[in-house]
Amino acid sequence: MEILVCVKRVPMVGGKIVVTADGQDVDTRMSGFTVSPHEECAVEEAVRLVERHGGTVTVLTLGPPAAADQLRDMLALGASRAVLLETDGREWGPVATADAIVAAVRSSPAAGGPYDLLLFGNEAADTGDYQVAVRVAHALGLPCVTGIKNLEVTDVGARAKREYRGTEEAFDIPLPAVVSVKEGINLPRYPSLPGRLRAKRATIERQEPEWHPDGLRKERLRVPAGESKRAAVLGAGADAVPALVTLLDELGILP
Amino acid sequence: MTVLCLIEQADDGGVADVSLRALTFARALAVSLAPAASPTPAASAAPGSTAGLGGVAAVVVGDAAGAVPALSEYGVSDAFEVELTGYAPQAWARALAGLAAELGATAVVAASTDHGSEVMAHLGAITGLPMAANCVSATRSATGDLQIVRQRWAGSLLEDAVLDASPALMTVAADAVTAAAAGDPAATAVHVFQPALGQADLLVTATESAERSAGMSLATARVVVGGGRGVGGPDGFGVLEELAGLLGGVVGVSRVVTSEGWRPHKQQVGQTGTRISPELYLACGISGAIQHMAGCLSAKHIVAVNTDPDAPIISHADYAVIGDLNQVLPALVAAIRAREGSS
Numbered sequence: 001m002e003i004l005v006c007v008k009r010v011p012m013v014g015g016k017i018v019v020t021a022d023g024q025d026v027d028t029r030m031s032g033f034t035v036s037p038h039e040e041c042a043v044e045e046a047v048r049l050v051e052r053h054g055g056t057v058t059v060l061t062l063g064p065p066a067a068a069d070q071l072r073d074m075l076a077l078g079a080s081r082a083v084l085l086e087t088d089g090r091e092w093g094p095v096a097t098a099d100a101i102v103a104a105v106r107s108s109p110a111a112g113g114p115y116d117l118l119l120f121g122n123e124a125a126d127t128g129d130y131q132v133a134v135r136v137a138h139a140l141g142l143p144c145v146t147g148i149k150n151l152e153v154t155d156v157g158a159r160a161k162r163e164y165r166g167t168e169e170a171f172d173i174p175l176p177a178v179v180s181v182k183e184g185i186n187l188p189r190y191p192s193l194p195g196r197l198r199a200k201r202a203t204i205e206r207q208e209p210e211w212h213p214d215g216l217r218k219e220r221l222r223v224p225a226g227e228s229k230r231a232a233v234l235g236a237g238a239d240a241v242p243a244l245v246t247l248l249d250e251l252g253i254l255p
Numbered sequence: 256m257t258v259l260c261l262i263e264q265a266d267d268g269g270v271a272d273v274s275l276r277a278l279t280f281a282r283a284l285a286v287s288l289a290p291a292a293s294p295t296p297a298a299s300a301a302p303g304s305t306a307g308l309g310g311v312a313a314v315v316v317g318d319a320a321g322a323v324p325a326l327s328e329y330g331v332s333d334a335f336e337v338e339l340t341g342y343a344p345q346a347w348a349r350a351l352a353g354l355a356a357e358l359g360a361t362a363v364v365a366a367s368t369d370h371g372s373e374v375m376a377h378l379g380a381i382t383g384l385p386m387a388a389n390c391v392s393a394t395r396s397a398t399g400d401l402q403i404v405r406q407r408w409a410g411s412l413l414e415d416a417v418l419d420a421s422p423a424l425m426t427v428a429a430d431a432v433t434a435a436a437a438g439d440p441a442a443t444a445v446h447v448f449q450p451a452l453g454q455a456d457l458l459v460t461a462t463e464s465a466e467r468s469a470g471m472s473l474a475t476a477r478v479v480v481g482g483g484r485g486v487g488g489p490d491g492f493g494v495l496e497e498l499a500g501l502l503g504g505v506v507g508v509s510r511v512v513t514s515e516g517w518r519p520h521k522q523q524v525g526q527t528g529t530r531i532s533p534e535l536y537l538a539c540g541i542s543g544a545i546q547h548m549a550g551c552l553s554a555k556h557i558v559a560v561n562t563d564p565d566a567p568i569i570s571h572a573d574y575a576v577i578g579d580l581n582q583v584l585p586a587l588v589a590a591i592r593a594r595e596g597s598s
């Protein structure tokens with residue numbers, strides 16, 4: 001199987017999110033970067049499929065030159081080829097991003113196509129746009145399922161399942177297809193030492209797509225007001241338990 | 256000036272709560288978009304006619320009868336019943352595209368659920384228009400632009416933006432909008448709509464298993480006992496389970512716990528897991544990263560148990576116990592049992 005996995009470089013945000021002075025970006029001076037969680041699982045899923053069925057995994061990202069770091073992280077997990085759609089660092093909307101991915105897929109063999117399966121994360125951790133995978137599927141004329149938590153490749157295509165309001169939805173789809181997955185579909189492995197070494201030496205193929213605006217114009221980012229409060233401290237250690245029991249009783253929680 | 260709103264139905268056929276919120280959002284948008292001269296354009300439409308429709312029009316796929324009472328209450332004068340069975344996201348989007356074109360809709364909205372987000376993404380792809388996900392508000396500005404506020408980072412960050420497209424496609428961040436019925440209920444007329452579908456539109460159709468997963472759901476539990484890195488390892492969750500059992504609740508965990516493989520992913524609370532809205536969230540040994548807080552800020556009361564008084568969770572919690580959960584929780588369990596025994 002030839003599998004393409006599209007990933008996004010996002011800031012590694014912990015207890016607090018800070019916006020740059022111009023309101024255009026998340027301040028990343030104090031943080032590192034990572035791949036969106038759903039997408040890391042997409043790479044793991046692709047690597048497992050190839051281990052079972054043979055083939056190759058290509059990872060692709062659209063981002064600044066430094067996004068090569070995230071591609072190398074994914075190579076270390078077991079992907080064998082990496083493509084960087086290099087940008088000047090400005091933010092690309094989902095329409096432009098999907099267009100660039102489609103162009104790269106069509107420019108095969110530069111990007112390694114044609115593919116049996118194109119995997120995405122359900123939504124990026126930062127922008128949460130929920131649509132790049134669907135737009136790519138439409139442009140390529142492929143069937144598409146999203147939010148998948150279980151994926152099985154069969155003789156005739158694939159069976160993809162997800163949760164839906166306490167039940168399970170299943171989709172039987174032919175391949176090639178576009179599938180977006182959610183964290184929980186698997187537990188990504190830790191990169192092996194040989195994997196890391198191989199990733200370090202690997203060549204990253206580069207293309208420079210053209211940015212174009214779409215009809216959604218970001219004006220500024222801001223942290224929602226009124227977030228910060230300070231908890232009333234009930235006490236320290238086990239000594240706080242009587243106060244905690246009283247509180248739970250007042251809240252109507254105790255049986 | 257029509258704003259189309261995709262309706263998701265509850266198991267009994269009524270309008271799902273998330274869609275009531277989307278309807279509330281859609282109504283506010285329709286009011287903001289209406290020309291000042293005719294504040295109630297819906298009233299001017301001839302009965303039975305959909306020409307010159309104003310206000311909010313609801314789109315229900317399948318039998319709409321059960322949804323009509325709530326639609327009336329929310330001031331929806333026209334509902335379109337799309338003749339389709341089952342969930343086929345591309346076909347649903349094709350129906351929305353057909354209706355939006357026929358009615359000259361200025362906006363199409365849906366709740367940002369799995370289905371809503373997916374259908375709206377397909378609609379964006381079909382029309383080639385931008386789709387703004389997770390909107391909190393949308394109003395027409397003095398200059399005539401459609402000014403929106405939308406969530407990023409699952410609500411930890413807001414984006415002010417201008418959406419310049421017609422129709423404007425948006426999903427509604429349901430947890431950020433409060434459902435409110437209309438001041439004046441409407442008599443809802445139901446129109447049947449036959450979408451023009453191609454074969455490819457039905458290629459992806461869901462089959463749903465009738466079985467409900469057993470046990471209490473994390474999403475709807477009244478009490479959630481949360482465990483994070485501070486639990487220390489896969490063997491430390493017994494006391495959390497015991498406490499959750501005593502309080503009639505369930506155990507939820509932070510992302511590090513599932514990434515380490517200590518607990519299954521279905522117990523994860525947060526941006527990439529489950530969003531909870533219990534009466535009480537007792538967060539133990541959880542630092543409070545924004546991705547975790549995004550999943551539990553709808554909790555009515557948050558009580559944190561943490562060794563670090565400066566952990567981010569302390570500034571999100573209502574109450575805190577500063578200490579090691581491995582000492583606090585066994586003592587709490589013992590105290591609750593003693594209380595039960597004496598009553």
